Structures are given as C-alpha cells and as structure tokens.
Amino acid sequence: MFHVLESRIQSAFSDYLKVRYGLDITVVTEQPKQSSFGEIALPIAFQLARELKKAPRVIAQEIIDGVGEIPGVGAMEIAGNGYINVRYDRGAYARMLLEGASHATAARAGKVIVEHTNINPNKAAHIGHLRNAVLGDTFCRLLRAAGYPVEVQNYIDNTGVQVADVVVAFHFLEKKSLDEVKALIAGPRFDYVCWDLYARISSYYKDDPESKKWRAETLHAIEAGHGELSDMGHLVADAIVECHLATMRRLDITYDVLPRESEILHLKFWAQAFEQLKERKAIYFETEGKNKGCWVMPGAAFNDDAEQEDSKVIVRSNGTVTYVGKDIAYQMWKFGLLGKDFFYRILKTYADGHQIWVSTTASDQTAPPFGSASQVFNVIDSRQSYLQDVVVAGLRQLGYNEQADKSIHFSYEMVALSPRTCVELGIELSEEDKKRPYVEVSGRKGLGVKADDLIDKLIETALKEVESRHPESPAEERREVAEQIARGALRYFLLKFTRNTVIAFDFQEALSFTGESGPYVQYAAMRPRKILSKLGERGEALPDFATVLTAEALNRQLIQEDFWQLLLAASKTGATVEKAVNSGEPAHVARYAFQLAQEFSNFYQAHPVLHEEDAEKRALLLWLTKFFGDQLDATLALLGIPSPRYM
C-alpha cells in the first residue's frame, strides 16, 4: 500500500513541475532519515536549485504551495536546506489498509523463465547448490507476487563429463554391472555413494593419467546413446535427479520442467543453432593458430576492449560441440528462437497436484507450452560469468539484440567454508588456509557440506528445542514443527546475504536460531496468532474493525507514534517486493521480514493487547495484531518459509 501512495505523490509532483516550470524530470522520493520527519522526503528542490537559480528553500515553498491537495497526504513541510517532507494522513491511510483497498497487483504480460538449481546429476547436492536453488526459488516467488507469469526450469546435464566420471568409477574401478548399480540405487542415499565415488575417481585420474581414456570412451558411448555405459549413465543420472528433487522438496522448492542435455543432443537442437550461427557469421572456421580446425566466436564479440582477447571455441576440431555451444542453442529455445521444441512427459506429480515435466525425444502426452519467454533469468554462480557473457554474445551476433538484453545472468558468489567449520568436518588445512576468512569447497575432492546432512542437523537441533518446550505435544507434530523451523533457518540464512557476498559457511552461525534468523521471524509471526487464539479461548470475538475503527478513531489512536510506525512498517510489503524484483535482490525481502519481526516483538513487549481496557484502543491493538500477523505470514511465504503453529 505504501508505494501506491508514494507513486501518487511522485506523479502529482512531476505533473506540477511540468506545468509550472516546463520541466520533464523524474521525481525521486526517499525515506526520511528519521521517522519524525514524515513518511516521504523529496530532495527535488536541490535538483532544481541550479537550473532555476533560486535557493532550494524558496523552490520548495513554491512547489508546496502549487502542487495542491493529494488524496491521502496530510501535510507537507520544508525541512533542512530544502527538503520537502510529506506526512501521510494517518486515519485515511489506516482506513485504506483496513478496507483492504485493492492493491492487487496487475498481472503483467510476458512469461519469465527462471532457470536454477542445475546440479550435475552425479553426486549429492551441497550447500553451494542450496544457495542457488533458494535464491532462484525465492526470486520466482517474488516475480509471481509482482504479477509475472513464471516458468521454472532446472537444466539437467545428464550426458556430461561429471556423469561419465561416476560411470567410469562404477564400471572400470568397481567393476559393477548394471544390476549391481540398480541395487545400489534402491538402497539408501545413492547420491552419497556417488559423492564418495566421484572423489575417488577424480584422484585416480590424477595418480594415473592413462585412466582418462576410460572417460573418453564413456563420454563417447553416452553421447552415442547406446550400449551398457550409456545405459548406466542414464540410470545414474535419473536416480541422482530423483535425489536432488527430494532434497529440494525438503525446502519447498520445485520446478515446472527439466530440460535435459540428452534431448538437446538427440533432437538436434545444436545442429539447428549451428546453421544459424554459421549463416549469420556469428562464428567462423579457424584455419590457423592454436584453434586451427575449430569453429570459434571472435573475442571481440563478447569483450569490447581487449583486442588480444582469445576467441572462444564453439565446435572442437573433432567436430563435437562445447558446453557453450549447447547453451546458446538452449538459450535460443528459451526465447522461442530455435524453431524446434522438446517432447515432454510427466516425471512426477506431487500431492498438491503440481507436476514436474521432463524433456524426452518422443511423447504422446500434451504438455503446457514451455519456453518462448520474453525474459530469462539464469541463476548461475558468478564464476561462470565469462561463459554467460559468451552465450549472450552469441544471441547478439545472431541479431537477437532484444533477447540478449533480456537474458540475465542472475549471478551470486560462492558458498565457501569457514576455517572453523573445516576443522569440525575433519578437513585438513594448511597454515595459510587457517588464516583465510574462508576456504573454497571442492566436489572433486569430496570436500563440502552435503545439503541433506545440513538439513538433518538443523532438524535435530530444532527438535531438541521443540521437545523441551512442548513435551506434551504428539511426537509427529513436534517433528513437523522442527522441520518447519529448520527450513526457516536455512532459507533465511542463505537469503540474508546479498548475492555478491561470498558466504563463509559456518555451522555455529547457520544453526543459530536467535537474532537475525529465520526462527526469530517465525517466532514473531506466531505471536499474533497466539494472542488471537487466546482471545477466542476467553470466549471473546474480534470486534468488527470496519465499524469500530472509523477514520476519526484511527486518527485519535494513531497519534501515538509507535502505533503509527508499526502500521507503516507493515504496509510496505508491496514496496519491498517491487524493490527486490527491480534490483534482483531477494535479501531485501529477508531483511524486511526481520524488521517487521523486530517491530512486532517490540510492540508485543510494550502493549499487552488483551489487558487493554479502553475499547477503542483495544480494537486498534487487536487490529494491529491481526494485520501484522497477516503481513508477517505473507512475507515469510514470499521467502518460502512456513509459519509453525507453535515453537
């Protein structure tokens, strides 16, 4: 609601400036430094001072006098050297909130695709993958809240080197047959088995470089798509994808469609893209130098200043296509530029009816129309920004400038480990590493925190707390609450950092349920519900707010500053979502949730709602309680965090 009034003020000002001074400028608004200055501050007079050659205060006065009445605005005043501070009409504003004035966000046209998770299906997910998935999933929720139709994709590289390596380990190292691998898949934690195996084969390659020929052989078989090695590749990849889906499900993360690399190959997506790239001279055949015999994209295409920047190989001299090439084809498909589509089948249907589709080479199932988006967000680690630049350059070279502009690398920094956590995990550190603020994880070495281990640990920690506080509750229910708290703790922990901050993962910090944490917010969100249910237990009903709390009554009550500030804070959800979507920063919403929780905890402490005797004030307190509870729950939902019924 806050931003509705804010934009109303902005347009009133800009209309006036146009008429009065003939100026067409965008009016910026800010939050005043101190709440006592009002709700909105406009530094517009400073902006105009030079142009109009007048003192800012004089200009500010002219504007205030001229701009006239703005519905919902109570007063405007000049402050400091020429700030214009705007105060809302408290009663009118509260009344708008009370009536639930339609701030229903308008649906926006143009599908947005968000691609996230994208874990190589060859081992268990780790903490870094969780950051990717939680960021991507939360951003999807925010986009939907802002009115965008969203399609969630999780790309599966099921024919790549990493899958091949695990197949090599099973087949050549462990001499396992297909049936033996199937037995392992049926057993517990197949993704953990592969995690160790992947580390083993990686070090084996190092000790015995000759063994790399196994990889080449396996990769070739997988790409050709037949034979035992290929079958095993599919078996492993499909099983690991199931593990990943289950892990993500624990955090309430799901997908619409899983496009797989095997279909990109077999449905000849690349061949189609290759023709376009050649035809439009986006790539050329190199006849000399180190890249002789390859199709390459000139360095100038993706790097404007460096002349000596190396070209990027797209097709190798042996005729196979690189990952970047395949990614260009995939990116073209996302925008509907390829002239080809996958076939699809339903991979699974969840209890709530949500279906996950997966690409396939032939199908008689009718799938929703996937792809053909007008905007694409690729949630990918910042370490891959160079390659993402090449992909976008590919679109541009093909003449798809509009799509290139709408192709966004939603990058984030890695999750490393704090030295203390390394020690806990039994990872040996060099003296040099011990002094560093963080240590990078390595899948190849098998170093890292597995996602499921972390979630288990969080649940265990939460369960202890819940058990000590609610010994009388059924065990099953306590478990459910503990799971919700764990989910809240983890998602909040991963979201509270802005994207370009390296997270030095630390168990102690992640397991903390106090201070700026998910459980703190969940705890605060539980309190309004508790108050309202206590009211019911006393046999009292909620007053009819709409009749008791007239604009006059609200004005009387909201003179009290902390009530007004509280209400104001809780009305900024929409503004926060908008800001987070525009800046691509889910952390803004996480911080907002924490702020709301703080405000309410404060209120809770200061005003015993049910003990209030003055009827009008009591009605206000109850309404604030109700309103806050709803806003807290809604904000948590935006973050994918559940609100436990008790804690």
Add this chain to the structure above:
RNA sequence: GCGCCCGUAGCUCAGCUGGAUAGAGCGUUUGGCUACGAACCAAAAGGUCGCAUGUUCGAAUCAUGCCGGGCGCACCA
C-alpha cells in the same frame, strides 16, 4: 598480464540510481519472566566507511590511481 567482485564496529553483514546524526545481528557489560510463551525486550560501550586525489552546495555511495583479498580468463562443464 587482462576481466569481474570485495574491503564499513572485535566478528559476520546491510546501506551504494550522491542527501539530514553511517545501521543491524553476534560477541561484551547491565537490567527485565507473578504478563498475550524470554527462540524475547530494554540500555551501554564499540567507526580515520582500505589509502589518496578529483567531481559536487554535499561522497561510505560517482571517477581515477594505488594497497590488500577473492574468483575467472581450456578444443572441462
């Protein structure tokens, strides 16, 4: 060597489309459960915003240069 990111309180981080007295959490010290549950609240201490120059009425925020740290720059993904 080139490119991208980071440097703000003891620690971990917000704030960066320039704007009023630079903010949180943790930790430290102190106080608050006979209240709608203390996973809470209140208070205190704690800052050359890496350094320098510039632009500006005004810089943590923009520009340039330096210093320190991280990550990229494969016919791997």
